Amino acid sequence: MERKTFNPQDWLNQPTPQPKVTEQQTFNTDSQPDEVERIIQSIEANRTDITSTYSDWVNIGFAFSDEFGENGRTLFHRVSQFYPGYSAPECDKQFDNCLKSKGNGVSLKTFFYLAKDAGIDIAPPRTEKQDQRTFKSEKLNGSQSEYHQPENQEPEEMPTLPDSLFPELPEFLQKVVAVATSNEERDILLLGSLGAISACLPKVSGIYDGKRVFPNLFLFITAQASAGKGRLVHCRQLVNPIHKELREQAKLHKQHYELEMAEYNSKKGKEEGVEKPAKPPEKMLFIPANNSSTGAYQLLGDSDGRGLIFETEGDTLAHAFKSDYGNYSDGFRKAFHHETISYYRRTDREFVDIESPCLSTVLSGTPKQVSALIPNAENGLFSRFIFYFMNVRPVWKNVFASQTDNGLDDYFEALGNEFYELYKVIMQDEPCQFHLTADQQEQFNQFFGQIQEKYMNLQGLSLIHI
Numbered sequence: 506m507e508r509k510t511f512n513p514q515d516w517l518n519q520p521t522p523q524p525k526v527t528e529q530q531t532f533n534t535d536s537q538p539d540e541v542e543r544i545i546q547s548i549e550a551n552r553t554d555i556t557s558t559y560s561d562w563v564n565i566g567f568a569f570s571d572e573f574g575e576n577g578r579t580l581f582h583r584v585s586q587f588y589p590g591y592s593a594p595e596c597d598k599q600f601d602n603c604l605k606s607k608g609n610g611v612s613l614k615t616f617f618y619l620a621k622d623a624g625i626d627i628a629p630p631r632t633e634k635q636d637q638r639t640f641k642s643e644k645l646n647g648s649q650s651e652y653h654q655p656e657n658q659e660p661e662e663m664p665t666l667p668d669s670l671f672p673e674l675p676e677f678l679q680k681v682v683a684v685a686t687s688n689e690e691r692d693i694l695l696l697g698s699l700g701a702i703s704a705c706l707p708k709v710s711g712i713y714d715g716k717r718v719f720p721n722l723f724l725f726i727t728a729q730a731s732a733g734k735g736r737l738v739h740c741r742q743l744v745n746p747i748h749k750e751l752r753e754q755a756k757l758h759k760q761h762y763e764l765e766m767a768e769y770n771s772k773k774g775k776e777e778g779v780e781k782p783a784k785p786p787e788k789m790l791f792i793p794a795n796n797s798s799t800g801a802y803q804l805l806g807d808s809d810g811r812g813l814i815f816e817t818e819g820d821t822l823a824h825a826f827k828s829d830y831g832n833y834s835d836g837f838r839k840a841f842h843h844e845t846i847s848y849y850r851r852t853d854r855e856f857v858d859i860e861s862p863c864l865s866t867v868l869s870g871t872p873k874q875v876s877a878l879i880p881n882a883e884n885g886l887f888s889r890f891i892f893y894f895m896n897v898r899p900v901w902k903n904v905f906a907s908q909t910d911n912g913l914d915d916y917f918e919a920l921g922n923e924f925y926e927l928y929k930v931i932m933q934d935e936p937c938q939f940h941l942t943a944d945q946q947e948q949f950n951q952f953f954g955q956i957q958e959k960y961m962n963l964q965g966l967s968l969i970h971i
Contacts, residue, residue: 567611697740704813704865728895758785819870840864
């Protein structure tokens with residue numbers, strides 16, 4: 506069953522949402538199956554989707570499996586069927602996981618709450634005595650009724666990176682985040698700059714699980730429209746001078762190639778042993794996401810297997826993957842692990858291997874654009890991306906306030922030139938290998954061991970295959 510959005514906070518130790526009720530609003534445990542059936546019938550009559558988020562869907566599965574066991578499967582399908590991406594096999598698979606993970610502490614109160622929050626009347630049918638008592642109560646207390654609506658809950662905010670982190674950053678990165686006007690902007694400027702810079706460290710590597718890995722990152726900044734994620738575009742300026750240098754190299758190679766071709770054409774048929782010059786590589790840092798599979802691989806290969814896909818609209822990449830000629834998703838996943846990408850170039854009738862590709866990716870978009878690119882957790886891209894969900898601040902921003910003299914474009918252009926000088930030094934040095942200390946390794950293994958255990962409790966063994 507494809508879910509619309511992914512919110513990492515949903516997987517942490519969050520309290521199960523419970524309805525805010527008065528003492529009078531209770532459910533008779535002896536008649537809960539009847540109450541559930543009555544509410545589901547109302548859901549079906551109104552064709553209401555109460556599973557719009559993945560966490561809600563999973564929690565309903567836990568509630569039904571814990572309360573009804575295998576008998577809850579049909580109920581789960583009946584509630585799930587109104588989600589636009591409903592899939593019966595996926596629904597069965599999720600319910601199997603819920604049955605295996607018995608005892609998660611999710612009760613039917615969660616189902617009642619979600620139904621109520623979606624506009625379904627969950628109040629049990631009133632008896633004649635209740636109606637009489639309510640009538641007397643209303644006469645004594647005005648319009649006060651003994652049945653109260655749960656208060657609308659504000660969506661819980663995602664945490665931002667701790668303030669204590671930023672004074673520890675290198676001076677260059679402190680300059681990058683200095684112009685942020687909120688904690689969310691500060692976070693995306695830091696993460697976006699790290700994602701962009703990760704494509705420009707070809708001589709830095711480390712050993713992970715016995716394999717040499719490079720610092721390339723896959724990042725997706727997601728938020729609702731107008732949340733302020735547009736600041737991410739300035740991170741592209743940090744590495745733009747490197748892209749310009751590579752394009753200048755390509756331009757010079759092309760001019761040289763055209764001279765060689767002119768000389769070749771003048772000698773062709775007149776002299777023996779004249780070899781046709783090879784086409785020069787199209788070197789670049791920024792690889793367009795809107796590309797054919799062969800085009801994307803060729804540009805990556807021409808740039809020595811290194812590149813950066815930087816798109817502020819995540820659906821650009823999603824649309825490319827959905828087309829027959831542009832689906833390079835498999836190579837995209839291989840590049841994350843530096844696995845060899847092989848493709849056939851029909852124009853030159855040439856079979857090409859890109860060994861140890863190093864691709865970085867920085868994307869931003871709405872939650873729907875995330876699900877368009879990565880429709881479910883089983884998709885291989887899910888585990889390769891860093892996701893950051895940006896909180897929406899419903900306040901007017903002073904668009905005339907500025908922390909710079911000449912605007913952010915000039916500010917980040919200057920920072921890009923500063924990083925370019927560091928890049929030239931790195932490229933002249935010998936390759937270096939990054940190590941964690943023994944204490945850092947122990948902390949790393951302990952932290953991710955706890956995370957895996959937590960997710961295993963939610964998803965069972967299927968997590969291993971994600």
